[in-house]
Amino acid sequence: MSSPPAAPASRWPLILLRTTATALALLALLQVMLAGSFLNGTYDSLKDHEGNAMMLGTVVVLQLAVAAAVRWPGRGPLWPLWTTLLLTVAVIGQISAGYARALGLHVTLGVLLVSGILFGLVGAWRLPLPARAGLPGPNVDGSGRLPRPGGPVEVSK
Template sequence: MLQPATLDAPQPPHRPRAGTWVWRVLRTVLTLQALDAFLQPVLAGRFLSGDFAMLALHRQNGTYVGGLSMAVLALAFISWGLYQVPGRIVAGLATLGPIAGLQIFLGFTRSLGVHVPLGVAFIGLSGWLMFWVWTHQPAVRLSQRVKA
């Protein structure tokens, strides 16, 4: 017996969601920030092994990590407004900037007892957030779905 053919509605061509450029920029900046943060202990270790020029490079790279962390902070709030990003992820992204600033301060004051463990936590948080952002897709808020 023949089955009646079902008529499917024609599918519109796949288009990226409106506003996903912010998500791509967040992914890129967070990846650069995390990779740059992973470089910090390498530079510090090279300094501790006797390559004294690495301390200046560690200091300069720390300012890059801080700048990228502030960019992630701004992108986190923009993403929070555009997408349904969970609050804990936004909170994690938003803490990277202040923690990086504190790290820079602790490094210049040579408070290594706090600088080193906080750096380990910072790198762990950066890596985990980078993994989360790359494994999740942005969800457009309902108010934007109605407009589209």
């Protein structure tokens, strides 16, 4: 037995989820570049790597609040909340492993973390936005998706 589909979430939390997911992805990619720069011998980039990790941790906690707003006020999907909770735990573990200089764990968790952040980014942008209130939507079924080019397909018998 499956549960009934969730009602569409309201528009503004989904826009905020896309914004925080994009910011997380950019910070994660910058984190990878800073780590590579450090390994290439630019030792000053280690301090930037640390500062960027703190910023990434702040944004992931902000996204946790946004994911809760996606779920409860608008009854949106549950996966952003669980995914962001898992990412938050991973970021805390990643920062702890970095300070403990457990490089094997730090690098492995970093690869998994960047992968998870990028999957979350794709998922956030794949969630359809509901039509704005008061404006007629371009579709008939209310799914938030754009209509097919050329309109509906008619099949003659």
